Amino acid sequence: xxxxxxxxxxxxxxxxxxxxxxxxxxxxxxxxxxxxxxxxxxxxxxxxxxxxxxxxxxxxxxxxxxxxxxxxxxxxxxxxxxxxxxxxxxxxxxxxxxxxxxxxxxxxxxxxxxxxxxxxxxxxxxxxxxxxxxxxxxxxxxxxxxxxxxxxxxxxxxxxxxxxxxxxxxxxxxxxxxxxxxxxxxxxxxxxxxxxxxxxxxxxxxxx
Numbered sequence: 001x002x003x004x005x006x007x008x009x010x011x012x013x014x015x016x017x018x019x020x021x022x023x024x025x026x027x028x029x030x031x032x033x034x035x036x037x038x039x040x041x042x043x044x045x046x047x048x049x050x051x052x053x054x055x056x057x058x059x060x061x062x063x064x065x066x067x068x069x070x071x072x073x074x075x076x077x078x079x080x081x082x083x084x085x086x087x088x089x090x091x092x093x094x095x096x097x098x099x100x101x102x103x104x105x106x107x108x109x110x111x112x113x114x115x116x117x118x119x120x121x122x123x124x125x126x127x128x129x130x131x132x133x134x135x136x137x138x139x140x141x142x143x144x145x146x147x148x149x150x151x152x153x154x155x156x157x158x159x160x161x162x163x164x165x166x167x168x169x170x171x172x173x174x175x176x177x178x179x180x181x182x183x184x185x186x187x188x189x190x191x192x193x194x195x196x197x198x199x200x201x202x203x204x205x206x207x208x
Contacts, residue, residue, distance in 0.1 A: 019168035020115065022075035026155025027065060028121070028147050029079060029099045030054065034061050035147025037155045038072060043162070046155035048148035059102055066106040069114050077103065077114060078170060080121030080154040096121075100173040108175040117170035119158050121150075 026046060028035035034054050039046040049068070052061040069077060079100040082092040097118060104116045161169045 019162045020075035023072050024076045024078065024155060024159060025049075025065065025069060025072070025074050026151040026153075026158065027077060027079045027099075027103070028151035028154055029096045030147060031095070033147045034065075034099075035149070035151035036065060036068065037148055037152035038068075038074075039155055039159055043159040046152040046159065048145060048152045051145065051147045059106070062099070062102045062106050065103060066110050066112065069107065070110065070112055074114055077107075077116045078119045078155055078158045079103065079116060079173075080150070081118040081171075082121055097173070101175070104173045104175040116173045117158070117168070118173060119154060119170035121154050 021043065023041050024039050024043060026037040026039075028037075032054055034052045036049045036052065037046050038049045052064055055061050065077070068074070079096055081096050100116050100118050107114050107116065158169055
C-alpha cells in the first residue's frame with residue numbers, strides 16, 4: 001500500500017465489484033518526462049499517446065493530462081507506482097504518488113469525476129525498452145517514445161487485470177477539498193489524497 005505523503009493519508013482497503021467502462025489513460029511518471037497512453041472505448045488495447053516534459057514548478061503537464069482526459073472522454077486514469085522486485089517503495093514511488101495526488105486535485109478543480117488509480121509498474125520501462133529493440137528502433141531514439149510505451153504497458157496490464165479479476169485494480173487517489181480554501185490558497189494547501197484500495201502483486205511483479 002502506498003505510504004502516506006505529507007498531504008495524504010491511507011484508509012483501509014475497500015473492495016469494489018465494478019470498474020469504469022470506456023476510454024482510459026495510463027501515465028508513466030519520470031523526473032524529466034511523463035509518458036501518456038490511451039485505450040479504446042472497449043478497453044481492449046492500450047496504445048502510446050504522447051510524451052510530456054515534466055514541469056514540477058508549474059505542473060503544466062498535469063493540466064495537459066487532465067485536459068486530455070476531458071477531451072477524450074476518459075473514465076479512469078492509471079498512474080504507475082514503481083516498486084523494487086522485493087515490493088519495496090522508494091523515492092520514485094513517492095514521486096509517482098505525489099503526481100497522482102496532483103492529477104486527482106487538478107481533475108477535481110476542473111469538475112471532472114475521473115478516478116485516478118496507482119498501479120504496480122515493476123519492469124514497465126525495462127519491458128518498453130525491450131519492445132522498442134524488438135521493433136528495430138535504435139537505442140538513441142528510445143528516449144523520444146519509451147515513456148509513452150511504458151505508460152501503454154501500465155495501462156494494458158491494468159485493463160487486462162480488471163477483466164481477469166472482474167473488479168477494479170490499484171489504489172484510488174481521491175482529492176478531498178480543503179474547506180474555506182480557493183484559488184491559489186487551495187493550490188498551496190493541497191487536498192488530501194487517499195489511496196483507497198491496496199494493489200496486490202504476484203512474484204513476478206504483476207498485479208494479481
